[in-house]
Amino acid sequence: MKKLVTITVICAIALFTLSLTDKKSGLTKNFSFGDAQIASINQLAFGPEGILFIGDSKNAAIYAIDTKDRVEKEKSEDINVDDFDIKIAEALGHKVENIAITDMAVNPISKSVYFSVNVTDGTPVVLKLVGDGFENISLKSTSFSKMPLENPVGLDEKDRRGRSIRNWAIADMKYHKGNVMVSGLSNKEFKSTFRSIPFPFNEEQDYASLEIWHAAHGRFETYAPIKAFDIISIENKDYLMAGYTCTPLVLFPLNDLKNGTHLKGRTIAELGAGNSPIDMIQYEKNGELLVYISNSNRPVMRLKYDDIINFKDSITHEVSEFGASDGLDYDNLPFVNVLQMDNLDQDNALLLRRTSSGNLVLTSRSKKWM
């Protein structure tokens, strides 16, 4: 009898645990299960509870995928994988020239690393790094939610009728305090759009046209597209820190980003022409907050948060010498050809970089040495 009671109690606990695991959280209660019909993957970003956001330029939409990858881990193992692109190509049964790695994101809960990969034939792929191998994240049988990106100012009715769809290129995407932030460019106008989309997705999304003083230009420039951005908090107020081609770094107060507003930014640095920012991350080291920017034609740059908050000026004069910098000081770190960069855990960053011999290496790097 005692045995029967024990078994019954164990079963009840197991069922209760199972029901808890299976229960949808508030964030995923509107999710559907099935084929997300994602057409392309340009950007990845992690939100809370292991939710992976996918920027799909072809469908002009943002998807939230429930990876169910929620087992907390404080520290990642060391990562050091050589010939990274060759390994991905082999795992997909293709030659390396048939694939391109488009983005990388680390799940802040599990410290697992995810990659989006483009293949010649356009099949969208998300892979999770497991040891030095990969696991496919199914996009066809998944729990997901979708948010179409509205057209920018001057919404064209014809687009809604399906006659013509604006082509999008999603440049960067981040999750911040309940909102998915997206910067993008369309093929119809050379106009940057920045959107803030509340998550869980509903009907709302805010967008703004952003105006910057381009020091290299010597006057205001409305139409430049943001290439990479991050959110930074200054005196308890959140700011969009946007990096542009050629390479002004500009602050916009996020609170002012309301539907259709036209914001003027404050240019705090000119990081030199002939370059585009690729990724921006920030973390605290020895009690000091630091911002890191990887670049297309420059090494990784390190900026000090204190310098950012203490720089009250706006650069409104011309930088006339080609490639010269202005505004904030920064350090060039000895990391070149960094194609992807993210925070791995509290002590390490993760870099995907091409070495001078052509080897594509994925390595964790102690923040002590960055």
Next chain:
Amino acid sequence: MKYTFKTRAILVFFCFMIFINCKDEPAIRNITVNYENAKAVSVSFDFASTKAFSVHLKDRATPILGEYQTEGVTRIFTPVVPFSDGLTYAVVMDEKVVSIFSIKNDTVESPELVGIYPSTNELPENLLKMYFQFSQPMEELGESLEHITVFNRTLNKEEAVFLELESELWNKDHSLLTLWLDPGRIKTDLIPNRKYGLPLLEEHEYEIRIDANFRGANGRPLKNEYTKSFKVGKSDKMKPSPEDWEISVSGDKVSIEFNEPLDAILLKECFRIVNTENKEIPCFSKIEAKEQVLHLVCPQQLNKGEYKLLVDTRLEDLAGNNLNRLFDVDLSSKNNMDTSLQKEIRFKIN
């Protein structure tokens, strides 16, 4: 020594079992590559065993990611990404290759470049963008500029005139590519403009070359190398002016003749005809005369009466000047910019 029938039966059974165990694994039979929409989406074979297997690129140790299914004696492997045309794959069991198969799809055709826009061969010095229309979806690796080069025939050198974007601008089926000429070099006084000047120079002759290594999404290279030659004229510093357009009607066709070539893609979507009750007349667009003439063909016969041609102000000329503003505008000037979304042109059918 005599054996009983029972003993003999047991001996025969043991011999049979030894024979079975000494034999190789059951052979893989009927290996078939399954195609869907000309893509090799899976491989299947008959195998009378439940032994696990994996599929690899030939001579590679990494198993390909995908799904395994068993239907009776048929084993099916569906890779995450369809198999690649021209490659050979191996079926592996117990670390031994038990079968190989190659993908060769003769029904797959090479893509062709069917149009470059602007199609005219005289382009303004401040040309803003070009479109490349292919006959089928192209590879999705974001490396188009490795295959599209511009040669300045006047200076006898290759020039980098297009803006490199991390995410390229393609239409949804990946058959139409938009390339921007570097706006930083077009806009007056930007450092790239000062340092390098305009991407295209007046009076110079150029040739755009699209090399035959540019592959379609099916992995096949372009049928040919393609070239387009053009000469560069003066900068276009005028907005398109609807007041100067000529409208004519013939049968079910309303034709608008511009006095310059306009953006080939925007032309198709910036025009609508409505009647006096603002009800839209369904029409389709046809572009002629190197994007200088637009025909709106309205299968529903146009009756006598008054109509309005509605034109979206975002319609651009080849320099990116739209109906409201110039692309390279001096923002320090105090001119008020027209912000209307649409212009109306009235016309009458007698």
